[in-house]
Amino acid sequence: xxxxxxxxxxxxxxxxxxxxxxxxxxxxxxxxxxxxxxxxxxxxxxxxxxxxxxxxxxxxxxxxxxxxxxxxxxxxxxxxxxxxxxxxxxxxxxxxxxxxxxxxxxxxxxxxxxxxxxxxxxxxxxxxxxxxxxxxxxxxxxxxxxxxxxxxxxxxxxxxxxxxxxxxxxxxxxxxxxxxxxxxxxxxxxxxxxxxxxxxxxxxxxxxxxxxxxxxxxxxxxxxxxxxxxxxxxxxxxxxxxxxxxxxxxxxxxxxxxxxxxxxxxxxxxxxxxxxxxxxxxxxxxxxxxxxxxxxxxxxxxxxxxxxxxxxxxxxxxxxxxxxxxxxxxxxxxxxxxxxxxxxxxxxxxxxxxxxxxxxxxxxxxxxxxxxxxxxxxxxxxxxxxxxxxxxxxxxxxxxxxxxxxxxxxxxxxxxxxxxxxxxxxxxxxxxxxxxxxxxxxxxxxxxxxxxxxxxxxxxxxxxxxxxxxxxxxxxxxxxxxxxxxxxxxxxxxxxxxxxxxxxxxxxxxxxxxxxxxxxxxxxxxxxxxxxxxxxxxxxxxxxxxxxxxxxxxxxxxxxxxxxxxxxxxxxxxxxxxxxxxxxxxxxxxxxxxxxxxxxxxxxxxxxxxxxxxxxxxxxxxxxxxxxxxxxxxxxxxxxxxxxxxxxxxxxxxxxxxxxxxxxxxxxxxxxxxxxxxxxxxxxxxxxxxxxxxxxxxxxxxxxxxxxx
Numbered sequence: 057x058x059x060x061x062x063x064x065x066x067x068x069x070x071x072x073x074x075x076x077x078x079x080x081x082x083x084x085x086x087x088x089x090x091x092x093x094x095x096x097x098x099x100x101x102x103x104x105x106x107x108x109x110x111x112x113x114x115x116x117x118x119x120x121x122x123x124x125x126x127x128x129x130x131x132x133x134x135x136x137x138x139x140x141x142x143x144x145x146x147x148x149x150x151x152x153x154x155x156x157x158x159x160x161x162x163x164x165x166x167x168x169x170x171x172x173x174x175x176x177x178x179x180x181x182x183x184x185x186x187x188x189x190x191x192x193x194x195x196x197x198x199x200x201x202x203x204x205x206x207x208x209x210x211x212x213x214x215x216x217x218x219x220x221x222x223x224x225x226x227x228x229x230x231x232x233x234x235x236x237x238x239x240x241x242x243x244x245x246x247x248x249x250x251x252x253x254x255x256x257x258x259x260x261x262x263x264x265x266x267x268x269x270x271x272x273x274x275x276x277x278x279x280x281x282x283x284x285x286x287x288x289x290x291x292x293x294x295x296x297x298x299x300x301x302x303x304x305x306x307x308x309x310x311x312x313x314x315x316x317x318x319x320x321x322x323x324x325x326x327x328x329x330x331x332x333x334x335x336x337x338x339x340x341x342x343x344x345x346x347x348x349x350x351x352x353x354x355x356x357x358x359x360x361x362x363x364x365x366x367x368x369x370x371x372x373x374x375x376x377x378x379x380x381x382x383x384x385x386x387x388x389x390x391x392x393x394x395x396x397x398x399x400x401x402x403x404x405x406x407x408x409x410x411x412x413x414x415x416x417x418x419x420x421x422x423x424x425x426x427x428x429x430x431x432x433x434x435x436x437x438x439x440x441x442x443x444x445x446x447x448x449x450x451x452x453x454x455x456x457x458x459x460x461x462x463x464x465x466x467x468x469x470x471x472x473x474x475x476x477x478x479x480x481x482x483x484x485x486x487x488x489x490x491x492x493x494x495x496x497x498x499x500x501x502x503x504x505x506x507x508x509x510x511x512x513x514x515x516x517x518x519x520x521x522x523x524x525x526x527x528x529x530x531x532x533x534x535x536x537x538x539x540x541x542x543x544x545x546x547x548x549x550x551x552x553x554x555x556x557x558x559x560x561x562x563x564x565x566x567x568x569x570x571x572x573x574x575x576x577x578x579x580x581x582x583x584x585x586x587x588x589x590x591x592x593x594x595x596x597x598x599x600x601x602x603x604x605x606x607x608x609x610x611x612x613x614x615x616x617x618x619x620x621x622x623x624x625x626x627x628x629x630x631x632x633x634x635x636x637x638x639x640x641x642x643x644x645x646x647x648x649x650x651x652x653x654x655x656x657x658x659x660x661x662x663x664x665x666x667x668x669x670x671x672x673x674x675x676x677x678x679x680x681x682x683x684x685x686x687x688x689x690x691x692x693x694x695x696x697x698x699x700x701x702x703x704x705x706x707x708x709x710x711x712x713x714x715x716x717x718x719x720x721x722x723x724x725x726x727x728x729x730x731x732x733x734x735x736x737x738x739x740x741x742x743x744x745x746x747x748x749x750x751x752x753x754x755x756x757x758x759x760x761x762x763x764x765x
Contacts, residue, residue: 137172367399542555
C-alpha cells in the first residue's frame with residue numbers, strides 16, 4: 057500500500073491479500089499505534105477495519121471515521137476511496153442499505169478519478185449486492201456484468217471467477233435456477249469460494265426434490281473455523297431452508313434458531329436476521345403453529361422494513377396472509393397475498409412469486425377463475441426451472457377442482473387464430489387467466505394482434521359487462537379525470553349533462569387501454585389510483601363508487617425504456633403487468649397464415665363459393681408467406697381485402713396477384729395512407745413504424761402532405 061513505512065502494516069496488507077485473515081488480525085493487534093504518523097495511522101485503521109469485517113466483527117465505526125478524517129483532505133484519493141468503501145461495507149452489513157449505496161457510489165467515483173479500474177470494480181460488486189438486496193435487481197445484474205467486463209479486460213481471472221459466482225447467486229436468488237447452474241457449471245473446476253458453490257448447489261438440488269442429497273452437499277462446507285461467523289450464519293439459514301422444502305419443519309426450527317442466535321451477535325439488524333426469522337415463520341406455518349408464525353414474521357418484518365429488504369417484506373406479508381386465512385379473515389388474507397404478489401412481481405423474484413401464487417390458489421380465498429390463473433402461472437414457472445416438489449403439488453391441485461370452462465360459442469370477431477405452437481401457448485395462457493381479475497399487459501409490434509387477443513380474453517372471461525376499448529394516447533391531460541371517472545351536470549364549465557366515465561362504463565366487464573405507453577402523466581396517475589382503490593368518484597360528486605373492472609393494456613413500445621426516460625410510471629407498469637403476454641410478429645408464426653387468410657375472406661366479402669382448401673388456396677398462402685409484413689397481421693388483412701376485390705371469386709387469380717403484387721416502399725406507403733384516410737398516426741401503426749417515420753418517407757418520396765381530394 058502507498059505511503060507506508062511500518063513493516064508490520066505492509067505485511068498485514070499482504071496477509072489480507074492472501075486471505076490469511078486470522079494472522080492479519082494477530083499482526084495488527086501488535087502494532088504500536090503511537091509510533092505511527094498520521095497517514096500510517098489512517099492505513100492502520102483501514103486494514104484493521106477490513107480485517108474485523110472479514111471476521112464478522114462490526115465494531116469498526118470509530119476506525120472508519122478516523123480513516124475518513126485522515127484522508128479527506130489528503131492528496132491520497134485512493135486511500136480516501138478505500139475508507140468510503142469500508143464505510144459502505146460496514147453500513148451494508150449493519151442494515152443501512154440506502155446510506156451504504158450512496159457512500160459506495162462516492163467511493164466508486166473517487167476510484168474512477170484515479171483511473172483505478174481494479175478497485176472501482178470491487179466497489180461496483182458490493183454496490184450490486186446492496187442493489188440486489190433492496191430489490192433493484194436489474195441494476196445489480198448490470199453492475200455485476202460491468203465488473204466482469206472490467207476484470208476480463210484486466211486479465212484478473214480469479215476475480216472473473218468470483219464475480220461469476222456472485223452472478224450465479226443473484227440468478228439463484230431471483231429464481232433463475234437454470235442460469236445459476238449454467239454459471240456454476242462453467243466455473244466449477246476453477247471456483248475459488250467452494251463455500252458459496254456448495255450452498256447454491258445444495259439449494260438447487262433441494263428445489264429439484266432431492267433434499268437428502270442437498271443436506272449432504274451443504275455439509276461439505278463443514279467444519280467452518282470459529283472466525284468465519286458470517287459463513288456459519290449463512291450455513292444455518294440455507295440448511296433451514298432445505299429442511300422447510302423437505303417438510304422437516306422441526307429440524308428447520310432447530311437449525312434456524314441456531315443461525316439466528318449467531319446472526320444476532322454479528323448484525324442484529326441485517327438481512328441475515330430478516331431472512332432467517334422469516335424462514336422460521338414459514339417453518340411454524342408448516343407446523344400449524346400460527347400464533348408463533350405471526351409473532352416471528354412480525355419480528356422479521358421489522359428488520360426487513362428498516363433495511364428495505366423488499367423480498368423479505370413480501371415474504372412476511374405472505375406469512376400474514378396464511379395466518380389470516382387460518383383465522384377465517386378472508387379479506388385480510390387476500391389483501392396480504394396481493395401485497396406479496398405485487399412486490400415479488402416488481403422486483404423480479406420469480407420463484408417467490410410462483411410460490412406465493414400457489415399458496416394463494418390453495419388458500420380457499422379465491423374463485424375458480426382466479427385459482428386457475430394463479431396455478432397456471434405458477435406451473436409455467438416451476439416447469440421452466442424444474443422445481444420438482446412444486447410441479448407435483450400444483451398438478452395435484454389442478455385435478456382437485458373444476459377448472460373454468462370457456463363459452464362454447466365465441467363471437468366471430470373475437471376469435472384468435474392459433475395454429476403456430478407459440479400462438480397456441482398464448483391462447484392457453486389467455487384462457488387460463490381470462491376468468492380472473494388479474495391485469496394483463498399485451499406487448500408486441502404494430503399489427504401483431506393485440507386488439508384481437510384482448511377481445512378473445514374478454515369473450516372467454518364470462519363477464520356480463522362490455523369490452524370498452526380506449527385509445528389512451530388520444531386523451532389529453534386536461535381531460536383524463538373527466539374521461540375516466542365521468543362527471544355530473546354542472547361539474548365544470550361546459551358540463552351540460554351527466555356523462556358516464558370509461559371505467560364505470562366497463563363495470564362488470566373489461567377496460568381495454570390501447571397505446572398505454574403514449575398516455576399522459578395525468579391519465580397514468582388517475583388510472584393507478586383506480587387500480588389501487590377499485591373505486592371512482594365522478595367529477596362534481598363527493599361519493600366514490602366501487603367498480604369491478606378487468607384491465608387489459610397494450611403497447612408496441614418498450615415500456616422499460618419509457619420508464620428509464622421518465623415518461624411512464626414505474627408503479628403503474630408493475631400494476632398493469634399482472635400477466636405479461638408478448639405477441640410475436642407475423643414472420644415468426646407462418647403456420648397461422650392459412651387460417652388467418654380464411655378468417656379475412658370471411659370478414660371481407662367472400663360469398664362462400666371460393667375453395668379455401670384446394671391447391672390454388674395453398675399457392676395463395678405460400679405467396680403471402682413469402683412476403684415481408686412489417687405491419688404484421690393488420691397489413692396482411694388489408695392485402696387480402698384488396699385481393700378479394702381485385703380477384704373476385706377466382707382464387708388462382710388472387711394467387712397470381714399476390715405473387716406479382718410486391719409493392720415498392722413508396723407504393724406501400726401510399727396504400728397505407730389510402731387505407732387509413734391519410735391519418736399519419738394510423739398509417740404508422742399499419743406499417744409498424746413511427747409517426748415521424750411516416751412524415752420522413754412522405755417527404756423522401758415527394759408525397760404531398762395534404763390529404764388528396
